[in-house]
Amino acid sequence: MTETQTVIRPEKGIMRLNLGEILRHWELLFFFIWKEIKVRYKQTVLGIGWALLQPLIQMIIFSILFGRLMKVPSQNIPYPIFVYSALLPWTFFSSAMTLCNHAVMNHAGLIRKVWFPRLLIPLSAVGTAWFDFLAALVVLFGLMWFSGVAITWNLLALLPLIVAEILLLTGIGSFIAGLSATYRDFRHIVPFGIQIWMFLTPVIYPASIVGERHQWLFNLNPMTGIVNGFRAAILNLPPDWNALGSSLGAICILLPVGVLYFNRVETQFADRI
Amino acid sequence: MKMPNDAIQILRLGKRYPLGDTERFDQLREALSDWISRPFRSINSNTGKNDGFIWALKDVDLSVRSGETLGIIGRNGAGKSTLLKILSRVTQPTEGKAILNGSASSLLEVGTGFHPDLTGRENIYLNAAILGMSRHAIREKFQEIVEFSEIGQFLNTPVKKYSSGMSVRLAFAIAAHLDSEIMLIDEVLAVGDASFQRKCLDKMESIARSGRTILFVSHNLPAIERLCSRCIVFEKGMIVFDGKPNEAIDFYYRTQVSSGDHSAFDLAESTRSGTGKARFTSLEIRSNSRHLGNIVQSGKSMDIFIRVKSVKSVVNPQIAILLKDQTGRTLFGMNTADSAIGIPVLNKDIEICCQIPETPLREGVYFIDLWMTESNDTVDYVRYASSVTIIPNDSSPLSRQVGTGNGGLIFVKHEWKIQ
Numbered sequence: 001m002t003e004t005q006t007v008i009r010p011e012k013g014i015m016r017l018n019l020g021e022i023l024r025h026w027e028l029l030f031f032f033i034w035k036e037i038k039v040r041y042k043q044t045v046l047g048i049g050w051a052l053l054q055p056l057i058q059m060i061i062f063s064i065l066f067g068r069l070m071k072v073p074s075q076n077i078p079y080p081i082f083v084y085s086a087l088l089p090w091t092f093f094s095s096a097m098t099l100c101n102h103a104v105m106n107h108a109g110l111i112r113k114v115w116f117p118r119l120l121i122p123l124s125a126v127g128t129a130w131f132d133f134l135a136a137l138v139v140l141f142g143l144m145w146f147s148g149v150a151i152t153w154n155l156l157a158l159l160p161l162i163v164a165e166i167l168l169l170t171g172i173g174s175f176i177a178g179l180s181a182t183y184r185d186f187r188h189i190v191p192f193g194i195q196i197w198m199f200l201t202p203v204i205y206p207a208s209i210v211g212e213r214h215q216w217l218f219n220l221n222p223m224t225g226i227v228n229g230f231r232a233a234i235l236n237l238p239p240d241w242n243a244l245g246s247s248l249g250a251i252c253i254l255l256p257v258g259v260l261y262f263n264r265v266e267t268q269f270a271d272r273i
Numbered sequence: 274m275k276m277p278n279d280a281i282q283i284l285r286l287g288k289r290y291p292l293g294d295t296e297r298f299d300q301l302r303e304a305l306s307d308w309i310s311r312p313f314r315s316i317n318s319n320t321g322k323n324d325g326f327i328w329a330l331k332d333v334d335l336s337v338r339s340g341e342t343l344g345i346i347g348r349n350g351a352g353k354s355t356l357l358k359i360l361s362r363v364t365q366p367t368e369g370k371a372i373l374n375g376s377a378s379s380l381l382e383v384g385t386g387f388h389p390d391l392t393g394r395e396n397i398y399l400n401a402a403i404l405g406m407s408r409h410a411i412r413e414k415f416q417e418i419v420e421f422s423e424i425g426q427f428l429n430t431p432v433k434k435y436s437s438g439m440s441v442r443l444a445f446a447i448a449a450h451l452d453s454e455i456m457l458i459d460e461v462l463a464v465g466d467a468s469f470q471r472k473c474l475d476k477m478e479s480i481a482r483s484g485r486t487i488l489f490v491s492h493n494l495p496a497i498e499r500l501c502s503r504c505i506v507f508e509k510g511m512i513v514f515d516g517k518p519n520e521a522i523d524f525y526y527r528t529q530v531s532s533g534d535h536s537a538f539d540l541a542e543s544t545r546s547g548t549g550k551a552r553f554t555s556l557e558i559r560s561n562s563r564h565l566g567n568i569v570q571s572g573k574s575m576d577i578f579i580r581v582k583s584v585k586s587v588v589n590p591q592i593a594i595l596l597k598d599q600t601g602r603t604l605f606g607m608n609t610a611d612s613a614i615g616i617p618v619l620n621k622d623i624e625i626c627c628q629i630p631e632t633p634l635r636e637g638v639y640f641i642d643l644w645m646t647e648s649n650d651t652v653d654y655v656r657y658a659s660s661v662t663i664i665p666n667d668s669s670p671l672s673r674q675v676g677t678g679n680g681g682l683i684f685v686k687h688e689w690k691i692q
Contacts, residue, residue, distance in 0.1 A: 008360065009371070272299075
């Protein structure tokens with residue numbers, strides 16, 4: 001007699017979420033991420049350079065536009081490193097969202113034919129974006145040295161911040177992946193949404209630009225706390241605990257909501273897409 | 274209680290699909306406007322909303338013993354593939370349940386999950402992982418997979434540069450080396466050249482003998498007869514026969530014939546191209562060998578009856594029947610232009626017949642395309658209108674595929690003499 005038994009029956013809602021199954025498939029998650037990265041670096045001439053170039057070019061353009069020409073205040077820190085410290089978590093966010101947006105359709109052939117825990121789809125999208133993030137992190141250290149920013153123990157605060165951002169992206173990413181697969185027109189809204197979201201997040205400007213009275217409203221954006229946190233850890237600034245706290249609160253809500261929503265609509269994928 | 278050594282137990286399993294677009298929204302815009310207008314709609318306006326369904330599978334009860342090789346046959350849309358999809362967890366059943374004792378993997382279509390930009394080596398790892406193999410197991414079986422697939426020197430070449438035969442070989446090699454206890458196989462043998470098909474069949478036979486449970490959906494009836502110990506026939510989402518493979522195949526053809534016109538292959542739903550001035554509506558194969566339906570004995574007669582429906586008049590039409598092998602290569606064609614019969618104007622429905630007195634094909638499954646032209650225009654072209662299964666001729670053992678199948682597909686009447 002064998003030990004594994006699978007019962008297949010119509011199931012709905014929260015009962016279907018089987019985290020153990022996802023843990024058992026961690027190798028497949030690894031393979032999905034590996035495939036994504038491998039394919040991308042085979043398809044582009046720049047290869048891994050692309051991951052580095054994207055935030056670097058953005059940094060240069062933003063530095064000229066906002067730092068030089070518009071003189072956006074940057075708390076007396078050289079604008080390039082000021083903006084890069086925020087572009088780092090922001091690029092992670094925007095590329096993860098873009099990947100999640102198309103993730104289900106990109107796996108349509110597989111979904112129709114083979115079973116695997118479908119949650120691996122948004123998870124691998126976040127994982128792929130995370131790989132690019134790591135490459136951009138290496139550039140950060142070079143930039144810090146170049147702009148004469150002290151490398152301190154504060155940088156260790158990046159570790160919990162990265163974990164928090166991964167959890168946040170998993171929540172929002174699963175939600176977006178589920179919506180884009182269920183409603184075909186949602187896909188077109190996402191890039192636009194990401195763009196607007198960036199201007200609502202203190203990436204190109206300091207959070208202090210928003211007055212005290214409206215700070216709480218600003219903090220409702222879960223990326224505010226994360227981006228502020230990154231900037232504080234990298235540039236030795238005092239952390240904004242309020243913003244961080246509200247980000248953590250948002251994660252506690254968005255992670256389960258996103259994952260459960262994806263889990264609910266996922267049963268329809270094979271028949272619909 | 275069920276026997277403890279059942280590998281699969283299925284109880285009243287059913288799967289319902291919505292017909293058309295009822296009760297689903299593909300656009301967020303539609304879903305939102307439906308949601309907003311819902312409270313304002315009167316209650317009786319949603320009558321008739323729930324009857325737009327079709328049961329792809331209904332009340333299926335089945336238990337498969339551990340180690341059994343079960344063949345599943347039936348016409349397209351009879352529910353065979355839906356059953357496999359449910360068992361492989363790709364789609365959920367609407368009602369009932371199924372219990373699988375042991376790890377299961379599905380091989381629903383060869384090449385699923387190959388990425389064209391990745392090399393053969395990379396794709397072996399990726400595909401095996403998708404089918405449920407661990408990295409450790411893949412590394413262990415890697416050499417065996419490469420050897421079986423015969424892709425050797427192309428291991429580091431991107432799969433997009435492979436011929437279709439090569440990708441098929443690689444895909445089957447990976448799937449054949451899975452070590453799951455239950456294998457769900459849908460129509461894998463319908464591709465590849467004859468010698469590789471033979472190799473696949475041998476491999477599957479050895480898998481079957483190794484005590485694993487196999488569910489095997491195929492139109493390749495000789496393969497079913499050879500591999501399976503038991504066979505079920507599906508019709509309209511239900512199991513209508515359960516028994517020995519040869520009896521099941523007989524039953525399958527008997528029911529096709531007894532339901533009148535259904536012995537003919539209905540072409541209404543086929544994919545086709547052309548101007549549409551006339552349409553092929555059905556194709557039927559008859560033979561003087563004792564077999565019914567689309568089974569013909571090698572060397573015996575094969576009469577192909579075709580019905581044509583006239584839409585507009587077609588001047589001097591030419592009608593051709595093309596016979597193809599499983600790789601899609603045309604073996605030979607028969608054209609009305611080759612014969613004395615001529616149709617000056619086609620302006621009413623007709624039935625024509627093409628008679629092949631001695632079918633020159635060896636054992637295997639072949640496909641038929643129908644093609645009608647008017648001067649240089651295609652009027653109607655139906656790809657894969659039907660398949661025909663050639664079985665060996667008892668009185669002529671040569672018609673059997675010998676050895677590795679290198680005897681070719683065409684059986685030419687000939688004589689040998691020692692001078």
